[in-house]
Amino acid sequence: MRLIAVPVLLVVLLAGCADRAGPIVDAVPAQAADPVALIGNWLVIGADEEEGTVLRLAGPSQVSDLSLWRSCGQLGGGWRADGAGMFLADVPSPTLCARNTVPSPSWLDRVTAYRLDGADRELLDAGGAVVARLVPATEPIPVNPKLYLPDAAKPPVVTDEDRQGLRPGAPLPAGLTPATAETLVGRWVADAGVHQQVEPHVELNADSTWSGSDGCNPSRGRWIAGSGGTLLATIRPSTNIGCDNHPAGGWLFDARLAAIDGDQLVFFDAAAEELGRLHRG
Structure with missing residues (x-):
């Protein structure tokens, strides 16, 4: 998620985002992989998510690059990944649904790596255990046109800017x-x-x-x-x-x-x- 200017007014993060991961350890990448392959709409299998939950991962060329679509609404955030298999997601605030607050997905806080498995993707924790499986979403995400623009839920298109932004990184200069x-x-x-x-x-x-x-x-x-x-x-x-x-x-x-x-x-x-x-x- 990129920095967004909001003149003078503070962005207030709701208390529901307080459920964070434990002490950080060095991420354990799954394998050499291409983060561009994560761009798409994905059904979330596991992680105690309700059936039909879709994780939309868009490239750096889009302002809102992560959104989690549940039956009652959408949560927005950001994500980063690299060619070594590291993965990081951030969904900072809950959403309101039928007058109830839906908490942020704390399972995403546990994810530090990803792995490509055929057409599917696996999100892993620092110990290499699978936190969630991502399966290509073949059906359109139902969108309430009064709340969201139709394009917000469409499968993202990979652009040259995305490929450049997710290109493999060079190694650290020698001597450091x-x-x-x-x-x-x-x-x-x-x-x-x-x-x-x-x-x-x-x-x-x-x-x-x-x-x-x-x-x-x-x-x-x-x-x-x-x-x-x-x-x-x-x-x-x-x-x-x-x-x-x-x-x-x-x-x-x-x-x-x-x-x-x-x-x-x-x-x-x-x-x-x-x-x-x-x-x-």
Whole structure:
């Protein structure tokens, strides 16, 4: 999910999203795989989801790239995956259905990897156990036209932008110490600017969540780390108050690799080009 500007007003996350995963460990990728193969509409088998639940995974070219369709409504969020088999999803808020709050799917918080199995896809936890099986959805998702645009439920089309955004990442440059889940946990800060209200930072928590600030606007999301310094993170909608905005949260979201250099955390993109550095706070 990409950063969405909402002038002045804070996006309030409902209490139903508090059911998160336990302490984070290094993700255990299933195998070398193509994340583009995850794009589509998928029937969710298992994970205690009701029959007919569809997980729609769209590529980076679409603003709303993850949606979970249940009989009473839709939940939106974001997802990231890489060619090493790592997978990360984030559904930040519940939905309202028939005056009842439907909780976010906590099973998605347990998923750290994926595996291709013929026409199906398997979502796995850090121990390699199957959390849910995804089967191609052949029937259209029923959509209430008063609530959703018809295109919101159509099978996503893979674009060149999607292929570029999900392309295999380069290895970490030689001579650097790959970051691990253990070394990433903590608060990482940037030098404050003149027009910043708070210290720009990101704080990676052991429960796989993170929070931060660009100096004026709060940001948050989820993250996982894998072997060789691989890193995936989501970012949720935020405000867009003007200041000397620092891209700390954007570095984390765009990063595919991370390294530790003394007391500094170095972010790299998929081409192993340096995005920026933060230091321990």
